[in-house]
Amino acid sequence: MNDLIRFDHVTLGYRRRAVLRELRFAIGAGEFFGIVGANGSGKTTILRALLGILRPLSGNVLARVEPGESESLPDGGWFDLCASPGALRFGYVPQRGFLDDIYPLRVFDITMMGRYGALGFLARPGARDRQLVEQSLAHVGLAELAGRRYADLSGGQKQRVLIARALASEARVLVLDEPTDGMDIEGRCGILDLICRLRTELGVTVVFVTHHLNELSNAAQRLLLLHEGTMQIGTADEILTSAVLERVYGVPVRVEQFDGKRVVLT
Amino acid sequence: MNKLLEMLQQDFMLRTLAGTGIVALLCSYLGVFIVLRRAVFVGAALSQVSSFGVALALFLCGCWGGAAHGELPWLAHPMALILTVGAALLFAAQPRERRLPRETIIGVAYAAAGALTILVVAVSAGAEAQVVNLLFGNVLTISDTGIVGLGVLALLIGGTHAAFFKEFLFVSFDPDMAQALGLRARWWNALLFLTIGLTVAFTIRVAGALVVFSFLVLPAATALLLRGTMRMTCVVAMLVGVLSSAGGIAVSYVADLPSGPAIVCVNAGLLALAGLWRAR
Numbered sequence: 408m409n410d411l412i413r414f415d416h417v418t419l420g421y422r423r424r425a426v427l428r429e430l431r432f433a434i435g436a437g438e439f440f441g442i443v444g445a446n447g448s449g450k451t452t453i454l455r456a457l458l459g460i461l462r463p464l465s466g467n468v469l470a471r472v473e474p475g476e477s478e479s480l481p482d483g484g485w486f487d488l489c490a491s492p493g494a495l496r497f498g499y500v501p502q503r504g505f506l507d508d509i510y511p512l513r514v515f516d517i518t519m520m521g522r523y524g525a526l527g528f529l530a531r532p533g534a535r536d537r538q539l540v541e542q543s544l545a546h547v548g549l550a551e552l553a554g555r556r557y558a559d560l561s562g563g564q565k566q567r568v569l570i571a572r573a574l575a576s577e578a579r580v581l582v583l584d585e586p587t588d589g590m591d592i593e594g595r596c597g598i599l600d601l602i603c604r605l606r607t608e609l610g611v612t613v614v615f616v617t618h619h620l621n622e623l624s625n626a627a628q629r630l631l632l633l634h635e636g637t638m639q640i641g642t643a644d645e646i647l648t649s650a651v652l653e654r655v656y657g658v659p660v661r662v663e664q665f666d667g668k669r670v671v672l673t
Numbered sequence: 674m675n676k677l678l679e680m681l682q683q684d685f686m687l688r689t690l691a692g693t694g695i696v697a698l699l700c701s702y703l704g705v706f707i708v709l710r711r712a713v714f715v716g717a718a719l720s721q722v723s724s725f726g727v728a729l730a731l732f733l734c735g736c737w738g739g740a741a742h743g744e745l746p747w748l749a750h751p752m753a754l755i756l757t758v759g760a761a762l763l764f765a766a767q768p769r770e771r772r773l774p775r776e777t778i779i780g781v782a783y784a785a786a787g788a789l790t791i792l793v794v795a796v797s798a799g800a801e802a803q804v805v806n807l808l809f810g811n812v813l814t815i816s817d818t819g820i821v822g823l824g825v826l827a828l829l830i831g832g833t834h835a836a837f838f839k840e841f842l843f844v845s846f847d848p849d850m851a852q853a854l855g856l857r858a859r860w861w862n863a864l865l866f867l868t869i870g871l872t873v874a875f876t877i878r879v880a881g882a883l884v885v886f887s888f889l890v891l892p893a894a895t896a897l898l899l900r901g902t903m904r905m906t907c908v909v910a911m912l913v914g915v916l917s918s919a920g921g922i923a924v925s926y927v928a929d930l931p932s933g934p935a936i937v938c939v940n941a942g943l944l945a946l947a948g949l950w951r952a953r
């Protein structure tokens with residue numbers, strides 16, 4: 408697997424106070440990459456650095472585009488994400504409750520925002536943009552709700568709209584911040600299945616953040632585990648063992664198999 | 674009715690209608706962004722800063738012994754403009770690691786500018802009437818050049834927003850996603866607030882702080898109650914603004930009342946109607 412994004416000795420924090428130190432890992436092209444950690448462990452902070460929104464206190468977050476994909480960037484070379492925003496197309500699904508409901512926006516309008524980066528200013532959405540938006544809404548099963556007001560949707564439906572918006576941007580990387588937070592079992596499985604399906608169908612890279620280890624224990628190929636300033640990274644097989652988890656969390660942990668699926672028990 | 678016809682035959686009333694109409698269009702439109710961003714006190718704080726600019730100019734010119742009594746010194750408008758635009762840009766900044774919420778910064782600016790205005794006025798002779806005049810404005814004294822100036826401003830602001838509406842909406846609604854898609858959210862925000870600052874600085878001279886503030890809040894609130902799309906909300910807000918400015922001026926002419934407060938009351942009346950319609 409080719410690496411798409413690389414954290415190179417990155418220290419992240421706010422106002423010179425470091426939250427995470429010396430991060431060193433890579434995310435592969437087309438990979439399902441999970442980030443798991445407790446509240447306040449720095450999951451959203453990592454995503455912000457990934458999106459080029461938060462400048463690292465030190466180190467670089469680098470990315471690579473395919474040869475020929477961008478005119479302004481070196482073919483196959485690494486470039487700094489903060490310095491060239493938008494060069495690698497990210498689809499960001501923010502943490503729940505992050506967007507304000509008072510905006511009089513319809514589902515269609517919000518999904519169309521995914522096109523704004525590619526449109527450039529002064530341009531208006533054209534037929535292809537509308538088609539992409541409709542396709543993306545169909546992908547997440549919201550085609551009939553395109554004309555509804557975003558504020559009137561349920562939490563799970565809102566989450567789907569934001570995923571559709573990310574798809575509409577023709578994102579190479581889907582970045583999801585606790586997309587299933589506060590959803591019922593059905594909604595959770597629905598979203599997770601949707602993401603897995605999109606990854607196989609469209610070949611997008613997925614970076615999925617959650618604070619439930621079990622949610623990703625079967626979907627993610629690799630996991631980044633954050634716990635009180637320390638981090639563990641590895642394939643799902645390496646990380647999801649009672650030895651590693653007990654060392655990280657300091658409580659007895661058992662990892663069981665049911666029907667070929669991993670379950671973490673504490 | 675006769676009195677209304679009579680009103681339309683008077684030059685100064687036509688100028689007033691045109692002037693407040695433009696102010697209403699601009700402020701009601703920008704008000705949609707201001708209300709959606711939950712920053713309605715931007716309007717109040719900017720008008721306070723603007724009057725501080727005038728007071729400061731009066732004081733400085735008084736020190737140099739330049740100003741004739743009863744006339745605004747040349748420095749007044751540039752000073753008010755610079756301070757207002759500067760404050761608007763300050764309110765636009767939203768560093769990720771903000772120590773104080775934006776509302777607080779706006780509140781501090783409001784209180785500080787208000788207090789400083791009073792202090793500066795207290796030490797400059799004859800400044801009080803000028804500042805009071807500025808705060809309450811007088812739509813009845815607008816000149817032809819004033820109308821032309823407002824027209825130019827409207828073209829400038831209208832053109833900017835026609836070109837960049839989607840960027841302004843995007844960075845207001847979801848700055849993080851906007852940035853992830855390569856938009857420089859900080860600059861778009863600054864440009865949006867620059868248009869707000871310019872508009873407040875210029876329209877306050879015509880309509881006064883109270884009327885401008887009410888146009889920045891009430892028509893947008895009325896339009897949002899009607900729950901249309903984003904574009905419809907903007908159009909409805911502008912219609913409501915123009916309607917209440919014309920209605921307010923007519924009421925004030927017929928009943929011989931001050932025009933500014935009449936405009937605000939018509940505005941509030943329309944908001945109440947929309948609220949009733951919503952609640953039915």
Ligand SMILES: Nc1ncnc2c1ncn2[C@@H]1O[C@H](COP(=O)(O)OP(=O)(O)OP(=O)(O)O)[C@@H](O)[C@H]1O
Binds near residue numbers: 448450452453618
């Ligand atoms: N804007 C900010 N300014 C200062 N400190 C911040 C800011 N945002 C987050 N932090 C700090 O950074 C640390 C990590 O926060 P972050 O939001 O990344 O956590 P998280 O893992 O996403 O948590 P959650 O599960 O609650 O979303 C926390 O200790 C928090 O206090």
Ligand SMILES: [Mg+2]
Binds near residue numbers: 452584
């Ligand atoms: Mg978070």
